[in-house]
Amino acid sequence: MKVLITGGAGFLGQRLARQLLAQGRLTDSSGQLQTISELVLVDVVAAHDFGDARVTVVTGDIADGALMRATVDAQTASIFHLAAIVSGQAEADFELGMRINLDASRLLLDICRELGHKPKVVFTSSVAVYGGKLPEVVLDTTALNPQSSYGAQKAIGELLLNDYSRRGFVDGRVLRLPTISVRPGKPNKAASSFASGIIREPLNGEAAVCPVSTDLRLWLLSPRGAIASLIAGHELAAEALGASRTVNLPGLSVSVGEMIAALEAVAGSETAQRISYAPDPAVERIVKSWPGAWDTARAAALGLTADADFASIIRAYIDDVKAG
């Protein structure tokens, strides 16, 4: 079985690759458990290959039709389409966001349609598809109303994946991810970058700036939880999904203040005091438009689960960093 990850050099892509190489198997579209013989990691920068002979690294632009037609073939049984231009950057560079978040997604789906082999396609969507006046807990039946170009592009990707699935071109599943925290590494151009930064930087002994008010509620999932959800979402039988391929993944509803309190509880007040506060209206406008919680009944019925609490997320992050 050949498996492809777009955004394979990214943080989630690399973690997912490592997990897939470790478990060695996935369920294909016909419900058969298959051995992963090849794992293709596509990204604009070269992905780490883990020194594993099953890994093929493809470096290039995922909106490039020639590259992608040379990369995806009728043996590609599963695709995790994680590559994206993040929210802040898609807002700053409209054309780049449209090219990667919309055109490249459609290209990938059209290549599958032309090949006709109906692969599983896991597409990651986001809290950013919601916006405007929202109920305190968003339901599966709540209308999308994205207030960022990133959110609009993700919502369009959802519609495409659902229609291509309905027509039998792919066996798609859309997993709406909560905000991922705590991400390792450096700040990025996502409007939600601070949701990791206010934990990660203080733990590194560095200063962090919180750009939003502490009563803002975020809907969070740990990196470990995200990888587990991506794989569990892939493994679901298509019939379990019914008339919509879109699943709101479980998360934790935590205020920024509660995140900081958990950091203090886990790492001490000196660490928490490395956070200063400076509102950033551009960040706040986007992040405030996202839901602070959504209903997880459908996800729970499908066997998908969230983290226990934010303190455990911080502890898992510390363990992961120690483990390298």
Add this chain to the structure above:
Amino acid sequence: MKVLITGGAGFLGQRLARQLLAQGRLTDSSGQLQTISELVLVDVVAAHDFGDARVTVVTGDIADGALMRATVDAQTASIFHLAAIVSGQAEADFELGMRINLDASRLLLDICRELGHKPKVVFTSSVAVYGGKLPEVVLDTTALNPQSSYGAQKAIGELLLNDYSRRGFVDGRVLRLPTISVRPGKPNKAASSFASGIIREPLNGEAAVCPVSTDLRLWLLSPRGAIASLIAGHELAAEALGASRTVNLPGLSVSVGEMIAALEAVAGSETAQRISYAPDPAVERIVKSWPGAWDTARAAALGLTADADFASIIRAYIDDVKAG
């Protein structure tokens, strides 16, 4: 003021053109009432020009970038984007539907974005954006879940128009039209074609086949009501629309049986008896996925109104046919 209608040779396009020529004025994006100096009718077949010197007819493919860049310019203050591949045809020919319903819409928006003059753009959407398990009366906050490619393409167009408006590239308004009945002319490839055919053909002394059960509820708007709504939607101030540019236009919730009873009341039982019944699963699957009614509170607050009852719609149709 230069005004453009895509689908200008179509049934709604021609009616809209006639009305715009008659009234001679529209409100521009800055709220000023302007005289219509030029009305451009673009369509794949040549539009009728009404012998009016203000009309320019452009014949060609609206997905053709060169044609559209030569047609839309910085003087084009208002665009009514009506051109579309109808539901049944977009289901039968996926690529054609994507090219006209998605690519051409995006091309039009991108040309406006590049020109930078922020025209008003009226985009017609449809009941077909809804689907799956729906409440008896759909609300503005009900999630879209299209069960046809046409519906998915219209939902994507809505997202694009909203995001391009939010970013200030256009001053857009999305008007979700009920099913239009009674359309004059011949049956077309829309799944809802029968909703006009079962009235029009019997009134012409011809046989008609009803492909759905008579208890199916449709959400209907007359041609006169549609033209009035398109113009009223254009005239709205952007500020009145708030965080979403999408408006569910008022309609009448009428069962197919009630439509036929109204035909009998207006034109006699001999006329109504020209209808025979033969279920068409392909038509029924699509049309049953559409809402039979939606909440009109927002539209009413914006001053938009529906027809009085279906019998008046039939009488208006008869008058319009007599008037030629």
